[in-house]
Amino acid sequence: MAVFTEVSNKEARELLRRLQLGKLTELRGIEGGIENTNYFLTSDEGEFVLTLFERLSAEQLPFYLHLMKHLAHGGIPVPDPAADKNGDILHTVAGKPAAVVNRLRGKSQLAPQAVHCAAVGEMLARMHLAGRDYDRQQPNLRGLDWWNQTAPVVLPYLEESQKALLESELAWQNHVAASSEYAALPRGPVHADLFRDNVMFEGEELTGFFDFYFAGVDTWLFDLSVCLNDWCIDLDSGAHDAARADAMLQAYQSVRPLTAAERTLLPSMLRAGALRFWISRLWDFHLPREASMLKPHDPTHFERVLRERIAHPVHP
Secondary structure, eight states: OOBOSOOOHHHHHHHHHHHTOOOEEEEEEOOSOSSSEEEEEEETTEEEEEEEOSSSOTTTHHHHHHHHHHHHHTTOOOOOBOOOTTOOOOEEETTEEEEEEEOOSSBOOSSOOHHHHHHHHHHHHHHHHHTTTOOOOOBOTTSHHHHHHHHHHHGGGSOHHHHHHHHHHHHHHHHHHTSHHHHTSOEEEEOSOOOGGGEEEETTEEEEEOOOTTOEEEEHHHHHHHHHHHHTBOTTTOOBOHHHHHHHHHHHHHHSOOOHHHHHHHHHHHHHHHHHHHHHHHHHHHSOOOOBTOOOOOTHHHHHHHHHHHHSOOOO
């Protein structure tokens, strides 16, 4: 959520006027992340988040915005996009497509315990079920096709052992994706980026999921695996934390039990989740875009996670 596009106070005031959200009292850029421009937008009527979309097109964005509105109306604590007098929730600010959503209460839990992981697992399952009747379709744009296209771009920056790992794991994931077990996996809208900094808590109470701009239709198991790879590992080593993972898996399955195919493919999907973020972080690190407050993530973190997932498969 680096600032790629500067927004003036005048533009922010005009946007609030159009959305009937009160008068501007503060506009502040948000540091962190690497995809979109984000500001905290505060008025005399409340606190909001303004997002300007730097990569997603106006044609792609309705999927994400209407998904959030669908989930919010389904009882899932997610940001609800604000509409103008015509009912439109996609706006234009500083020449970029933009959205304004309510700011969730609470803060991110960056050192989660089992209780926090259980809360994420339960809410993730509820979110998956709430999205079953969402009628818009869009694939996960950072899925297998993107991995296959992007891997050759980042390979020249890698050492030989890293190249071998990337190429062999990509071949394995293509093999898995062609299997009958993979075809049997339940799927629907997924968040696909539900890291610790994309969830809000007040104490032990989960108060919201946010940043849905990597969402798409994919397997629910991939979404769960992305969560397990962040919430339930040791960040320094990438090693699996069994207590936290068990808490998340049990809570998820209390709402939606895993199918036989999902139980079989969990080890492979954990590897897939690690591969996806290793490739994207390599891409962002070696081919960065200019932005105020931009801090690319360390790609070696997910290389460690991937090596751990290969060496120590996790079976539910």
